[in-house]
Amino acid sequence: xxxxxxxxxxxxxxxxxxxxxxxxxxxxxxxxxxxxxxxxxxxxxxxxxxxxxxxxxxxxxxxxxxxxxxxxxxxxxxxxxxxxxxxxxxxxxxxxxxxxxxxxxxxxxxxxxxxxxxxxxxxxxxxxxxxxxxxxxxxxxxxxxxxxxxxxxxxxxxxxxxxxxxxxxxxxxxxxxxxxxxxxxxxxxxxxxxxxxxxxxxxxxxxxxxxxxxxxxxxxxxxxxxxxxx
Amino acid sequence: xxxxxxxxxxxxxxxxxxxxxxxxxxxxxxxxxxxxxxxxxxxxxxxxxxxxxxxxxxxxxxxxxxxxxxxxxxxxxxxxxxxxxxxxxxxxxxxxxxxxxxxxxxxxxxxxxxxxxxxxxxxxxxxxxxxxxxxxxxxxxxxxxxxxxxxxxxxxxxxxxxxxxxxxxxxxxxxxxxxxxxxxxxxxxxxxxxxxxxxxxxxxxxxxxxxxxxxxxxxxxxxxxxxxxxxxxxxxxxxxxxxxxxxxxxxxxxxxxxxxxxxxxxxxxxxxxxxxxxxxxxxxxxxxxxxxxxxxxxxxxxxxxxxxxxxxxxxxxxxxxxxxxxxxxxxxxxxxxxxxxxxxxxxxxxxxxxxxxxxxxxxxxxxxxxxxxxxxxxxxxxxxxxxxxx
Numbered sequence: 001x002x003x004x005x006x007x008x009x010x011x012x013x014x015x016x017x018x019x020x021x022x023x024x025x026x027x028x029x030x031x032x033x034x035x036x037x038x039x040x041x042x043x044x045x046x047x048x049x050x051x052x053x054x055x056x057x058x059x060x061x062x063x064x065x066x067x068x069x070x071x072x073x074x075x076x077x078x079x080x081x082x083x084x085x086x087x088x089x090x091x092x093x094x095x096x097x098x099x100x101x102x103x104x105x106x107x108x109x110x111x112x113x114x115x116x117x118x119x120x121x122x123x124x125x126x127x128x129x130x131x132x133x134x135x136x137x138x139x140x141x142x143x144x145x146x147x148x149x150x151x152x153x154x155x156x157x158x159x160x161x162x163x164x165x166x167x168x169x170x171x172x173x174x175x176x177x178x179x180x181x182x183x184x185x186x187x188x189x190x191x192x193x194x195x196x197x198x199x200x201x202x203x204x205x206x207x208x209x210x211x212x213x214x215x216x217x218x219x220x221x222x223x224x225x226x227x228x229x230x
Numbered sequence: 231x232x233x234x235x236x237x238x239x240x241x242x243x244x245x246x247x248x249x250x251x252x253x254x255x256x257x258x259x260x261x262x263x264x265x266x267x268x269x270x271x272x273x274x275x276x277x278x279x280x281x282x283x284x285x286x287x288x289x290x291x292x293x294x295x296x297x298x299x300x301x302x303x304x305x306x307x308x309x310x311x312x313x314x315x316x317x318x319x320x321x322x323x324x325x326x327x328x329x330x331x332x333x334x335x336x337x338x339x340x341x342x343x344x345x346x347x348x349x350x351x352x353x354x355x356x357x358x359x360x361x362x363x364x365x366x367x368x369x370x371x372x373x374x375x376x377x378x379x380x381x382x383x384x385x386x387x388x389x390x391x392x393x394x395x396x397x398x399x400x401x402x403x404x405x406x407x408x409x410x411x412x413x414x415x416x417x418x419x420x421x422x423x424x425x426x427x428x429x430x431x432x433x434x435x436x437x438x439x440x441x442x443x444x445x446x447x448x449x450x451x452x453x454x455x456x457x458x459x460x461x462x463x464x465x466x467x468x469x470x471x472x473x474x475x476x477x478x479x480x481x482x483x484x485x486x487x488x489x490x491x492x493x494x495x496x497x498x499x500x501x502x503x504x505x506x507x508x509x510x511x512x513x514x515x516x517x518x519x520x521x522x523x524x525x526x527x528x529x530x531x532x533x534x535x536x537x538x539x540x541x542x543x544x545x546x547x548x549x550x551x552x553x554x555x556x557x558x559x560x561x562x563x564x565x566x567x568x569x570x571x572x573x574x575x576x577x578x579x580x581x582x583x584x585x586x587x588x589x590x591x592x593x594x595x596x597x598x599x600x601x602x603x604x605x606x607x608x609x610x611x612x613x614x615x616x617x618x619x620x
Contacts, residue, residue: 092479093494104342104362104383109419113347116422119273129423130483130608133340135384139609142477148491150475151611152391155381157363163380170398174502176474 017172018215021085022183022197022226023077025053031229032080033213046190050076057083066127067140068108069192074099074137074185075144077196082145084213085198087179092148096177097138098167099196100154101186104134137185150176159184159195161223168199168218184227195226233469233620234397235460237326237407240319241561242312243450243548244279247289248319253565255547256573257593262548263434263446272421277434279448279549280416281312289315300372307343307355309415310368312451317373317411320453324461326407328375334405335379337366338392338412340553342383345417369411377405386516386607387475388412389452389556390615394473396456406458412557413451420552421447427483429520435550437517437543437575438524438589440582445518448549452557454564468564471600471618472502478610485522485606489529489585492612496534496602499616505600507535512572512596514563514603517543518550519577523606528583530612536602542590546576556605556613563601567619572596 024031027046030038030053038053050072054064059079067075078097087095108131115124130136135153142148150171154163164182171177183196199218216222240248244262245255255262266278287303290311294300296318306314326333342362346355358364366379380399382392389412396408414420424430424447431444460467476495478486486492500506513536515527531537544559551558566573572590581587600618 093476097477102361102363106360109341109344109347109360112423113419116418117349122273122422124422124426126423126427126483129426132419132423133383133385133608135607135609135611136482138384139477139482139611142479142610143482146479148477148479148494151384151477151609152382152395152475153384155362155366155383156378157361160378166399166402166404167395170402173402174398176498 017199017201017218019197019218019222020200020202020215021081022195023080024226024229025073025077025192025194027191030080033084046192061144068131070105070107070134070185070187071131071137071140073187073192073194075140077183077185077194078141078181081181081196081198087145090179092146094149094178095147096150096171096180097141097147098152098164098180098182099138100156100160100164100184101134102155102157103186103188104155105132107187108132141181159227161220161227165220165223172201197226232401233471234400234456234458236468236470236564237455237457237461238320238323239455239561239564240316240453241558242281242316243448243551243558244281245548247285247315249561249565252562253569259574261434261546261576263448271416271418276421277431277446278416279446281449286311286315293318307346307359309343309413310365313369313411313413314372316451316453317369317409320455321409324455326409326455326457328373330407331376332406333375334377334396334399334408335370335375336382336392336396336408336410337369337379338382338388338553338557339365340383340385340388340414341417341420344419345415347419383553385609385611386552386555387605387611387613388553389558389560390473390603390605390613391475393454393470393557393560393615394475397470397473400456400458408456409453410456410557411451411453412554414449414552414554416447416449431519434577435519435545436577437519437545438581438583438587439578440580442519442521442524442582445520446545446549448551450548450551450554450558452554452561454557454561467620468567469618469620470615471505472499472616473614474498475611475613478612480610482610483608485526489526489533492527492530492604492606493533495612495614496530496604499602499614503616503618505616510536510539510600510602511598512566512601513539513541514559514601515541515543516605517545519545525583527604528585528587531587532585537586538588540572540588540590540596542573542575560603560615563603564617567598567601567617570595570598
C-alpha cells in the first residue's frame with residue numbers, strides 16, 4: 001500500500017484554517033503527513049509498538065515511560081505532528097488542544113479497578129489513578145510543549161468530525177487560539193487509533209511546507225478522510 | 231458578544247433535590263458532608279456527601295409516572311436516575327423542548343457509571359453502560375432529544391467546559407437552546423483513588439482555612455437550561471457573559487505554583503464580557519480544601535485584581551462533586567446572584583493561604599451584579615465562567 005495521500009483530499013488555496021501537519025497511528029502503522037514512517041507486520045502488545053515508535057523517532061523524554069497507554073498514544077501522535085511543524089512561534093496561551101475518543105480512560109480504569117477488587121490485597125496507586133481521566137493526555141502534551149491555551153476532551157461513540165470541527169472553529173472565531181491540536185485518541189484492550197492534526201491560520205505556500213506536504217483545508221470532510229486513511 | 235440567557239436550573243446533592251431546597255439549606259447552614267461508614271463503598275469510614283437514596287428512588291418513580299412508555303426503574307443506574315430527575319426538574323420550568331432540533335443536550339461527567347466495573351454490579355447492567363456515550367444515549371432517549379448529546383469529560387473542570395461549550399454553540403447560532411447537565415456519584419473507585427493520593431480530609435473539608443486537611447467527596451447532579459432568548463417572565467436576567475479554559479503545562483496532578491494560568495482564564499472571561507475586575511461582586515471558587523489548590527487559587531485571584539472580592543467555596547456543604555462541580559456550584563452561585571445573598575464559605579475560620587482573600591464568614595445580603603466561577607483539575611486544567619445579572 002502506498003503512503004501517498006488519496007487524491008480526494010480538499011486542498012487549501014485560500015486564506016482559510018489549514019491542517020498544517022498530521023499524524024495517524026493505527027494498531028501497527030504510523031503515517032505522518034501522508035508518509036508511512038513505521039509499519040510492523042505483527043503486533044504482540046500495543047504498548048511495545050508505541051515504545052518502538054518512540055525509540056525510532058528518537059524522542060528523548062523519560063516521562064513517556066511513566067504514562068498510561070492512552071497518554072503514550074496521544075503524546076506520541078502530538079510529537080510526530082509537532083516534529084514536522086513547530087508551534088514555537090506562538091504564545092503558550094494562544095495554542096489549544098481538543099481531543100476526543102470513545103472509551104474515555106476505560107483501559108486504565110480497569111487497571112485501577114484491579115487494585116481494589118480484593119479487600120485482602122488492596123493497593124490503589126496514585127500513579128495509576130491519575131490516568132483514570134481522559135484529559136490527562138492533554139496535560140502531558142501541554143507539559144512537553146509548553147501549551148497553555150484552551151483544552152477540552154470530548155466523548156463520542158465514533159469519531160465526530162462535525163463536532164470537532166465546530167468546536168475548534170469556535171475557538172478560532174472567538175480568537176481563543178491561533179493554533180490548535182485536535183483529533184482522536186482511542187485505546188481499548190489491544191487496539192488503538194490516533195489521529196492528531198495541527199490547525200493553523202497560516203496561508204499555505206504553493207509548494208506546501210518543505211516542498212512536500214501541502215496543508216489541507218480544515219473541515220469536517222478532511223478530518224473524516226484522515227480518520228479513514230489508515 | 232451576544233448574551234446567552236439562563237432560563238431554569240436544578241440541583242441535586244445531599245441537601246436536596248431542587249435549587250430552592252438548597253437555598254433553604256444554605257440559609258440555615260446545613261452541612262451535607264458526614265462521616266459515612268458503608269463497607270460496600272469503602273473499607274473504613276470516610277467523610278462523604280451522599281444523595282439520599284430513598285428520596286432519589288421516590289423522585290425517580292414520580293418522574294416515571296409523568297412520562298409514558300418507559301422502562302422499569304431497575305433498568306436505570308443510580309447516576310442515570312440522578313441525571314433524569316435533574317433534567318426533568320430543570321425542563322419543567324422552561325419552555326425548551328428536547329424534541330426541538332434547535333435544542334442541544336450537553337453532558338459532563340468524569341466517571342459516569344464507573345461503579346458498573348464492580349463485580350457485584352456486573353450482572354445488573356450491560357458492559358456497554360460503562361461508556362459515557364451510552365450514558366448519553368440513555369438520557370437522550372428518555373427525553374427524546376432530537377440531537378446527539380455533546381459529552382465532556384475533562385476532570386474537575388468538566389462542568390464549566392460543558393457550560394462554555396453550550397454557550398458558544400448557542401452564540402454561534404448552531405443551536406437556540408441547550409440543556410447542560412453534569413453528574414458524578416460516590417464510588418469505591420474514586421474514593422480509593424483520592425485516598426491513595428492522601429487527599430481526603432479526616433473531617434468535613436475546610437476550604438481556604440488555616441487548618442484545612444484535604445478534600446471531601448460528594449455526589450451530585452446539576453442542570454442549567456440556557457437560551458439565546460431571555461425568559462419573558464423574569465424580572466431580571468442572568469447571562470453567561472464569558473468563559474475560558476487554560477492549562478498549567480506544569481504537572482498532571484499538582485496545580486501551578488503561580489496561579490498565572492487560572493488567572494489567565496479569569497481575565498479572558500472578563501474580557502469577553504467587557505468587564506473589569508472592579509465589576510465583579512462575588513467569586514464562587516473551586517476551593518477543594520487541598521493545600522495546593524487553595525493556595526494556587528488565592529494567587530490567581532490576587533493576580534486578577536480580585537483579592538478584595540467576597541469569595542466562597544460550596545464544597546464545605548456538599549463536597550467535591552467532580553465532573554458535576556462546575557454546574558452544581560454554578561447553580562448555587564446563580565441563585566446567590568438572583569437573590570442578592572452571599573453564603574458563608576462552610577468550614578472557614580482563619581485564612582490559611584498566602585495571598586489575601588475576602589472569604590465570606592457569614593451569610594449576608596449584598597447587591598450582586600456579576601460573578602466569576604472557577605475550577606481546576608488533574609491534567610493541569612483551569613476554567614472560569616462569568617455570570618452577569620441584567
